[in-house]
Amino acid sequence: MPDLRKxxxxxxxxxxxxxxxxxxxxxxxxxxxxxxxxxxxxxEGNESSTPPEIYALRPKxxxxxxxxxxxxxxxxxxxxLRIEGELDRRGDGLYDVMNGIGAHEIIIETxxxxxxxxxxxxxxxxxxxxxxxxxxxxxxxxxxxxxxLVFKNHGWVAGGGRVKHSRSQLIATPVNPKRVKEELIGARxxxxxxxRCVFCDLIKQELASKDRLILDxxxxxxxxxxxxxxxxEVWIMPKKHSSDFVNLDMQSRFxxxxxxxxxxxxxxxxxxxxPYNYILHTAPFRRQKLGYWKSIENDYHWHIEIMPRLTxxxxxxxxxxxYICPLPPEDAAKFLREVEV
Amino acid sequence: MPDLRKxxxxxxxxxxxxxxxxxxxxxxxxxxxxxxxxxxxxxEGNESSTPPEIYALRPKxxxxxxxxxxxxxxxxxxxxLRIEGELDRRGDGLYDVMNGIGAHEIIIETxxxxxxxxxxxxxxxxxxxxxxxxxxxxxxxxxxxxxxLVFKNHGWVAGGGRVKHSRSQLIATPVNPKRVKEELIGARxxxxxxxRCVFCDLIKQELASKDRLILDxxxxxxxxxxxxxxxxEVWIMPKKHSSDFVNLDMQSRFxxxxxxxxxxxxxxxxxxxxPYNYILHTAPFRRQKLGYWKSIENDYHWHIEIMPRLTxxxxxxxxxxxYICPLPPEDAAKFLREVEV
Numbered sequence: 001m002p003d004l005r006k007x008x009x010x011x012x013x014x015x016x017x018x019x020x021x022x023x024x025x026x027x028x029x030x031x032x033x034x035x036x037x038x039x040x041x042x043x044e045g046n047e048s049s050t051p052p053e054i055y056a057l058r059p060k061x062x063x064x065x066x067x068x069x070x071x072x073x074x075x076x077x078x079x080x081l082r083i084e085g086e087l088d089r090r091g092d093g094l095y096d097v098m099n100g101i102g103a104h105e106i107i108i109e110t111x112x113x114x115x116x117x118x119x120x121x122x123x124x125x126x127x128x129x130x131x132x133x134x135x136x137x138x139x140x141x142x143x144x145x146x147x148x149l150v151f152k153n154h155g156w157v158a159g160g161g162r163v164k165h166s167r168s169q170l171i172a173t174p175v176n177p178k179r180v181k182e183e184l185i186g187a188r189x190x191x192x193x194x195x196r197c198v199f200c201d202l203i204k205q206e207l208a209s210k211d212r213l214i215l216d217x218x219x220x221x222x223x224x225x226x227x228x229x230x231x232x233e234v235w236i237m238p239k240k241h242s243s244d245f246v247n248l249d250m251q252s253r254f255x256x257x258x259x260x261x262x263x264x265x266x267x268x269x270x271x272x273x274x275p276y277n278y279i280l281h282t283a284p285f286r287r288q289k290l291g292y293w294k295s296i297e298n299d300y301h302w303h304i305e306i307m308p309r310l311t312x313x314x315x316x317x318x319x320x321x322x323y324i325c326p327l328p329p330e331d332a333a334k335f336l337r338e339v340e341v
Numbered sequence: 342m343p344d345l346r347k348x349x350x351x352x353x354x355x356x357x358x359x360x361x362x363x364x365x366x367x368x369x370x371x372x373x374x375x376x377x378x379x380x381x382x383x384x385e386g387n388e389s390s391t392p393p394e395i396y397a398l399r400p401k402x403x404x405x406x407x408x409x410x411x412x413x414x415x416x417x418x419x420x421x422l423r424i425e426g427e428l429d430r431r432g433d434g435l436y437d438v439m440n441g442i443g444a445h446e447i448i449i450e451t452x453x454x455x456x457x458x459x460x461x462x463x464x465x466x467x468x469x470x471x472x473x474x475x476x477x478x479x480x481x482x483x484x485x486x487x488x489x490l491v492f493k494n495h496g497w498v499a500g501g502g503r504v505k506h507s508r509s510q511l512i513a514t515p516v517n518p519k520r521v522k523e524e525l526i527g528a529r530x531x532x533x534x535x536x537r538c539v540f541c542d543l544i545k546q547e548l549a550s551k552d553r554l555i556l557d558x559x560x561x562x563x564x565x566x567x568x569x570x571x572x573x574e575v576w577i578m579p580k581k582h583s584s585d586f587v588n589l590d591m592q593s594r595f596x597x598x599x600x601x602x603x604x605x606x607x608x609x610x611x612x613x614x615x616p617y618n619y620i621l622h623t624a625p626f627r628r629q630k631l632g633y634w635k636s637i638e639n640d641y642h643w644h645i646e647i648m649p650r651l652t653x654x655x656x657x658x659x660x661x662x663x664y665i666c667p668l669p670p671e672d673a674a675k676f677l678r679e680v681e682v
Contacts, residue, residue, distance in 0.1 A: 003669075007568040008531075009539055010523040014568040015665045024668060024676035027572055027612060027651045080657070080665050093546045094539070095567045151656030159655020169656070177661030182351040190349075198350055198435070205434045226436045227348040227355040231368055271368060279660030307659060310368045314500020315492030315510070316421070318648060319620030320518030324356045324421050327365060328344075335365035 001082055002100030004174070013175060015100055017080050042165040044111035050074040054105060055135060057127055071127050072108045073135060079104035080171060087144060087174050101144055103172040107131055108165065115164040116154060116273060118264035126257035128168060132280065133246045133253075135170055140285050145172040147180060147284045155275025158309045176284050183281060184300055191299035199301030200241050202226075207239075212333045215262060218255035222263050224329035224336070230311060231327035232271060232336065234263055236304040243300040245282035260304070262341055267308060270339035278306040342423055343441030345515070354516060356441055358421050383506040385452035391415040395446060396476060398468055412468050413449045414476060420445035421512060428485060428515050442485055444513040448472055449506065456505040457495060457614060459605035467598035469509060473621065474587045474594075476511055481626050486513040488521060488625045496616025499650045517625050524622060525641055532640035540642030541582050543567075548580075553674045556603060559596035563604050565670035565677070571652060572668035573612060573677065575604055577645040584641040586623035601645070603682055608649060611680035619647040 003016040041049030047065045055073035062068030075083070081102025089098040109128050110120055117125065136148045150170045153159035176184075190198035206213055206223045214234060215222040222236050236259055238252065248256065267274060282302040317323055344357040382390030388406045396414035403409030416424070422443025430439040450469050451461055458466065477489045491511045494500035517525075531539035547554055547564045555575060556563040563577045577600055579593065589597065608615060623643040658664055 005568040007566070008543060009527040010520075011527060012568065012570075013663050014570055015663060016569070016669050017665050017667050018669060024573075024611075024672055027615075027649075027668065092567075093550075094542050095546075147661075149657060149660045151660050153655040157653065159653045171657055171661075173661065173663070177663055179351075179660060179662035182662070186350040186352060201435050202349060205436075209434075225348070226433075227346040227353065228357070229353075229355055232365075270365075274368075277656035277659055279656050281660065305659075308368075312498065312500045313654065314494040315618035315620050316490060316512055318618055318646075319490045319492050319520060319622065320488075320512075320514065321520035321523070322354050322356060322514070322518055324358050326358050327368065328357050328359060331365055 001085065002080065004081075004098045004100050006096040008094050008096070012178060015080050017100070038163075040113055040163055040165050042106075042108045042163060042167060043113050044069070047072075050106075050108075051077060055131065055138075057131065067111075069111055070124070071110070071131055073105050073131060074108065076104040076106055076169070081173070098174065101174050103139055103142075103145070103148075103170070105135065105170050107135070107168040107170065109167055110165075113164075114166050116264065116268055117152065117166045117168075118261065118268040120166065120261070122254075122257050122261055125261050126254055129248070129253045129257055129260075132168070132170070133248065136246050136282070139170075139172045140287075142172070143287070144174050145285065146174060146176045148172045149177065149180075150280040152276075152278045154277070155273075155309070158275035158277045158307075160275065180281060180284060184284070184296065187299045187301070188295075191295070197241055197299055197301050199237060199303065203237060203239055211330045214266070214333050214336045215259055217259055217262075219252060220255055220259045222259055224333040226329060228325045228327075228329040228332065229323035230307045230309070231325060232267065232274075232308045232310070232332045233325075233329070234267070234306040234336070236260060236263060236306070237301065238303075241298075241301060243283040243297045243302060245280060245302040263306060263336075265341040266336045266339040267306070269341060270336060271308060271310070275309040276306055277309065278304055280304050342426065343421065345422075345439045345441050347437040349435050349437070353519060356421050358441070379504075381454055381504055381506050383447075383449045383504060383508060384454050385410070388413075391447075391449075392418060396472065396479075398472070408452075410452055411465070412451070412472055414446050414472060415449065417445040417447055417510070422514070439515065442515050444480055444483075444486070444489075444511070446476065446511050448476070448509040448511065450508055451506075454505075455507050457605065457609055458493065458507045458509075459602065459609040461507065461602070463595075463598050463602050466602050467595055470589070470594045470598055470601075473509070473511070474589065477587050477623070480511075480513045481628075483513070484628070485515050486626065487515060487517045489513045490518065490521075491621040493617075493619045495618070496614075496650070499616035499618045499648075501616065521622060521625060525625070525637065528640045528642070529636075532636070538582055538640055538642050540578060540644065544578060544580055552671045555607070555674050555677045556600055558600055558603075560593060561596055561600045563600055565674040567670060569666045569668075569670040569673065570664035571648045571650070572666060573608065573615075573649045573651070573673045574666075574670070575608070575647040575677070577601060577604060577647070578642065579644075582639075582642060584624040584638045584643060586621060586643040604647060604677075606682040607677045607680040608647070610682060611677060612649060612651070616650040617647055618650065619645055621645050 057071040058069035081100045087098045212224045398412040399410035428439045553565045
C-alpha cells in the first residue's frame with residue numbers, strides 16, 4: 001500500500017509509491033529514454049495485455065475486453081494510489097500519514113497506434129472529453145475522493161511511458177491538491193473584492209488586447225498566459241463562466257474538442273512534436289454545498305493548461321517556486337497564431 | 342530588461358527572461374543534451390572568458406581577473422535578472438508586473454576542471470561556504486533585494502550547462518520567493534502552537550528513530566526527509582537551532598563542508614554520478630526586526646535540500662502540487678548509509 005505523507009513544514013503531500021518501487025540500486029546512472037517498444041498493450045486486439053476495462057466506448061454487439069472498441073479505460077498496472085482500503089489518517093510523531101487510497105485510470109484514446117492526441121480526429125477528441133466527464137461523475141460517487149485530476153504526459157521528457165499510444169490518465173485523490181486549493185483561494189479572494197470571476201476578467205482582457213490570444217472559436221479561447229511558466233504554455237478556457245467541467249453541454253463538448261485538436265496540431269507542427277503535459281483544472285467535489293466553498297460556482301472557472309516541456313526545471317525553480325520562461329508569451333502566441341493547421 | 346510577472350490567480354511570480362530569449366523557432370524539436378565542450382571559461386588561465394570578477398579568493402600578489410585564484414565569483418553572462426535599474430512595480434489591467442531586477446552570480450568553486458563538487462577537497466568546499474556567506478552579506482546591503490537563493494545545478498537533466506566545471510549560483514530577488522514564504526509560514530504556525538521550532542522537533546525525531554538518518558557528525562545531520570519528493574532526496578541541517586545561514590561560526594563552516602562533501606560523495610559513488618540540484622534555504626533579509634517576521638529567529642531553521650534528478654516530473658505533479666516518490670526514504674537512507682566514502 002502506498003503512503004500519503006505530509007511534509008510537516010509546508011503541508012505538501014507526497015505519494016510514497018511503494019507499488020512501483022524500485023530497489024535503490026536500480027536508480028543508479030543517468031535516467032535515459034529507452035526506445036525499445038514491445039507489442040503495444042493499448043492497440044486493438046491486445047486487450048488481454050491490460051487489466052479488465054472500467055469503461056469503454058464500443059458498439060453493443062462487441063464484448064467487454066474484446067476488440068471492436070473506440071476508447072477504453074483501464075486501471076493503471078502500476079497505480080500511484082490504490083483503490084481498495086480505508087484512508088486511516090494517523091500520526092507518526094511529528095508527521096502525518098494516510099494510506100495511499102485513490103483511483104488511477106488510463107484512458108486509451110484510440111484503438112489505433114497513434115502517438116499524439118493531435119492526430120486523433122475531432123470526433124475521437126470529443127469521445128475523450130465525454131469519457132473524462134463520465135469517469136469524473138462516476139468517481140464522485142466514492143465518498144473517499146475529493147478531487148479527480150485528468151492529465152496527459154506526451155513524450156519521454158514529459159513523463160510519458162515507453163509505449164507510444166495516445167492516452168490520458170486520471171487520478172482521484174482523497175485530499176484536495178495544493179495547486180487546486182491555491183487557485184480556489186486566489187479566485188475566492190478576487191471574487192470577494194471585485195464580485196467578479198478572475199478568469200472571466202482575464203479572458204476579457206486577453207480578448208481586448210489580443211497580444212496573447214492564439215485562438216478564439218465557438219465559445220472557447222486559447223491564450224499564452226501572461227505569467228507563462230514554460231515557453232509555449234497554452235491555456236484553453238470556456239468564455240462563458242463555468243466552475244465545473246462536467247457541466248459541459250453536448251455542443252460545447254464538440255467545440256472544446258475542436259479547439260484542443262487545433263492547439264495540439266499547432267504545437268506539433270510548429271515545434272516538431274514537442275513533449276508536453278496537459279492538466280484539467282475543474283472545481284473539486286462539493287457533496288455538501290455549504291461551508292467554505294459554497295460560492296465556488298461564482299468564483300472558480302475550469303480550464304486546461306498545456307505545458308510543452310522544452311526547458312529544464314532547475315535549482316532556482318525548486319528553491320523559490322518562481323519559474324523562468326525564456327520566451328515572452330506574446331512571442332509564443334504570435335508564433336502559434338501563425339502556424340497553419 | 343526581463344519582466345517579473347505575477348500570475349493573477351495564485352500570485353506565482355514568473356521571470357520572463359527576455360535577456361536569454363530565443364526566437365520561437367529555436368525551441369522546436371526535442372530538447373537534447375549537447376556534449377560539445379568548448380575551452381572551459383571557468384578554468385584558470387581563461388579569466389578573460391568571463392565578465393570581471395565580483396569576488397575572488399586569491400593570494401595578495403595575484404591580480405584580479407588574472408590566474409592564481411582558488412575561487413571566483415562572476416556575474417552570469419545570461420542573467421535571469423538584471424542588477425541595474427529600479428523595480429517600477431506597475432499594473433497592466435488585471436496583471437502585476439515589475440522590472441526583473443536582481444543579481445545573478447556564478448560561484449566558480451575551483452580553478453581546476455572538476456565537474457562534481459563531490460570531488461573538491463574539504464577545504465575547497467569550506468571556501469565555497471565562506472563565499473556564500475560573504476556574498477549574501479554583501480547583497481543584503483542592496484535595499485532592493487529581499488532574498489538570496491544559493492543553488493546548484495549538476496548535470497544536464499538538473500539544468501546544468503554545457504560546460505562541466507563545478508559551480509554554484511546565487512540569485513538575489515526583489516520579492517520573497519513563494520517556496521520560502523510557505524516554509525516561513527508553516528514554521529511560524531508550528532511555533533505559535535508548540536512554542537518550538539518544527540525543524541528542531543523533526544531533527545529530534547529523526548535522531549531517535551534513525552530510520553531516515555544518513556549521517557550525524559559534528560553538529561550536523563543528513564536525513565532522507567519523511568515526505569521526500571525525489572528518490573534519494575537529502576536534507577542537511579544544523580542540529581543547533583539557527584535561522585540564518587550567515588551566522589555560522591568558523592568551526593561550524595568546517596563541519597558543514599565535511600558533511601556536504603560526504604553526502605555528495607555517497608550520491609556520486611552509490612548512484613553513478615546522478616544529476617542533482619541543491620538549494621540553500623535561509624531566513625530572508627530582515628532589515629527592520631519588526632512586523633510579521635519579528636520572531637523568525639525562533640521559528641525558522643536554515644537547511645540545505647539536495648535533490649537527485651532520477652525521476653521525471655509529469656502532469657500529475659504539475660496539476661496537483663503532489664509529488665510521487667517511487668522509493669521510500671527509509672530505503673534511500675539505508676542505501677546511502679551503507680555507501681562507503
